[in-house]
Amino acid sequence: MIFSSFFDIFEQKSFFFLDSELIKFSSTVVILICSFILYLHHKKTKIERELVAGNILTVDDGSIQRNFPIFGHALSFDFDPVAFFRQLNDFVDHLKQKDPGALYGYHLLGPKPSLFVLSPEGAEAILKSTVHIRKGLFYKLFQDWLGTGLLTSHGKKWKTRRRLLTPAFHKTVLADFVEVMNEKAAKMVDILKEKIKTEKKINMHWPITLCALDIIIQTAMGAESDIQFEENNSYAQAIFDWMELTQIRHKSIWYWPDLIWNLSPIGRRQKKNVTKMHSFTKKIIWERWNHFRELKEELGDDFEATYFAEKCDSRGRMAFLDTLLKSLDRGEIDLEGIREEVDTFMFEGHDTTAAALLWAVQEIGENWEVMKKLHEEVELVFGDSDRPATTGDLDKLTFLEAVMKETLRKFPSVTMFSREFDSDLLVEKGERRFKIPAGAIVTINCYKLHRDETHWKEPEKFDPSRWLDGGSGETRYAYSYFPFSAGPRNCIGQRIRAIISIYFEFFQFANLTNKIILSHLLRNFTWKSTRKTNEIPVLAEIITRPKGGIDIILEEKHA
Template sequence: MIQIVLITVVLLCLVHLVLNYSRTARMLAKIPGPPGLAVIGNSWEVILPPVELFKYGRRMAKEYHGIWRLWCSPISIVNIFSPEDIEIILSNSTFNNKGVIYNFLKPWLGDGLLISGGPKWLQRRKILTPAFHFNILRHFSEVLEENSLRLADKLDAAGDVTGAGDVTADVVPLLSEYTLHSICETAMGTKLDDEQKDEGRVYKEAIHKVGKFMVERFSKVYLFSDNIFNLTSTGKQFHQSVNTVHRFTKRVIKERKDFVKKNGIVMNEKVDQDKNDEEIYMYNRKNKVAMLDLLINAQTDGSIDDKGIQEEVDTFMFEGHDTTATGLVYLLMSLACDKIIQDKVVEELKEIFGDSTRPATMQDLGKMKYIDCCIKESLRLYPPVPFIARILNEEVVLSGYSVPAGTQCNIHIYDLHRRADLFENPSKFDPDRFLPKNNAGRHPYAYIPFSAGPRNCIGN
């Protein structure tokens, strides 16, 4: 018994020396941050409910300026939110590997574009980039217009239920449904008809559960281990929800493959710019190349297999509808809270459309300068992805501190966007700050709702 105790003490001492007195530990200790305990560091300090964990990060950002570190044994973390440091990380392809927390998504998204790195990421990006070319996107303008009109009708109906006077409606599920239908019909080439509404609802509910379980896992360091997480009730429910999501996306893929087998794919078609709006509208309805078509086409030359298609469809089904819905929720909330800005938006729309109820065109979008500023300002205050993470493959200097290789670098977009030295009165919703005359001189990495650099978000 005494021998076991002695061996345990010796091992703990060795772990303590390695974790707290190694070169890596000494380098991290020089970076500002909250004091930690021997061996476990700050692990217990950050085991908090999700809302409190978010608040904790904001307190640290106020206390430390631009950079702070955490040690959650065995993970060392440096948190940055200065544009100069962020540029060093995001502009360098050396730091393209995503952080540890992205591994939590692997059972769901596999090695899709969000998670993969190196040659695999580059190959997938090359396959998918053509799907987001302007000439492709314009083909779907009428799809988004039609879905937008349906959304407006549902908002009207939701408001009517409450009767006269002040009306309220929960826009979150309505916007989620709108963006899900839009991503299915555009990127996936599949329309969710009335018969599939229940299936779409089950998918959305499963996505919501997956997100909730992911947040819970992220906020509890002891659940970082796959072995521990998979044994918990949360882990089991997570995998059940993932299976539900996969069933839905597999059906989407099968339906589109059947369609392509029957009709083929119209590749590299361009709209004649001399056509009028009505001609372009009719052309676009007949010639749509969905993102999924590019993946199916790539499979014929061996660039991707069934598993790869599944990974990218799961990635884009989630990223394409969930983050977009979140962005729209915050945009509508910001507009709802400022009558003056609302009136400016309405005034701009009246200048474009007058009393006409015609469909909006791609040309109209180019005239919506103020609405564009509103969207950018909402993404500044409420970025749907508030932080991103990278693994530092080599030692790097940030804010004058040497950060050791192997450290996880969290880039806090939320705190970056609310720096008073970058944005005057940063908590105020002020679309005018994105007018061209006010944009001059701003650091290129001061505003990054879609990340930046070679691995920026394709959804931009």
């Protein structure tokens, strides 16, 4: 209406008319903008009052973060990702100093309340809830790549997908997984042995990331890949660029509306990343789906028995992509749904593991005593042989397990996860009551909570012995350590462990990958980190990684 009269004015070219219509038009626009600003201001003030009444602490006491009219604290966030993460951790320290018994703090993104958890007790109330399981607004920014797959969906869709996918990594494919992981880790070792012939200092970022990616491509999708030989692999590069741009979008609320984002230069660059990543996974899915259909046509009634014979156990459970293809054949999911889940597993399944391994390599290389103990342990289990590791071998590597647990305590790969509240949550701690209002986004920063001094002695110290017999790790308060999250929306890799442990004491996809890759490294090399861990900037961009990767001086053990 407004726009059509605006164009009419120009067509009629009547200046008298133009004047009066323009005045009408401009006043309408000004009134609309003013009403909107007043509405935002009213909403923001109302929610602020509600948060203070609910015992949620504010960070805007002048010294730490400014609360601007309309925009709230959004304008005080640091743009540099390392500084931004430090800022978030400082908020926790600042508020805990102010009120040691408080469970939650807040800042405002415009009128949107964004809460953060101050203590493990505060995390427990949220993670245990079976009602507040909807992921925070931030996860919408993942949807251009992951769609609404398991990580990002909620409600009925999430429940159906979780049921569909949980049995996907079952015990009968465990042996295949271990075989593949050994093969890929051995490939990485060969590549590194070649590298150290010409380079003294090795950056472990790409060798480890590509090895983890190689493993997930084959174990979850059943596809062969040569990705480890392509250091500048365009798929992996697209993933990293996507993460960086998503992080920028996260901190810049003006980029949140799709229209603005899609028109911006970095939004267009992001589109190219997404197209590249989608075509990579679609190709894998199509190849396997075509094979599935050809075989079905060829074998008729015998198809299921033949296709799944090697993959099925007596309960009829299958490998990841096969499970999805069978569901597709039954009409329980469509091709787009499979693409969403494949992308989710490609994303969650390699980068989380790679980040944890990088930090582990760094800590081992800095702590000579730890390296020595690990060498002794692998030598005891494998001797001088170069045979592949079995699940039995991995079970015996108890110190290595402790090293991985301690690494994930200090550097949980997924540092921050959040929930968006559809209804209020009342949390009680002793005499005190805290109210999280409906509409709030609550972020749990487990990097900070894993270093809570009330639960961990010398939390900044890398001390794997906490996890050995008698150590504090084993007797800890459950919610002081949750690198795989906890409750109904925990990491599916962890949940699988509980189901599979009926057959095997030890099974966990991520843990298995970590232990196999690290044991291969330890059997072949010794190394020294070139930087001190506490001097490495922590880049918490969706996945928490060391900025600049990990540089080590790597030497062959039996050269």
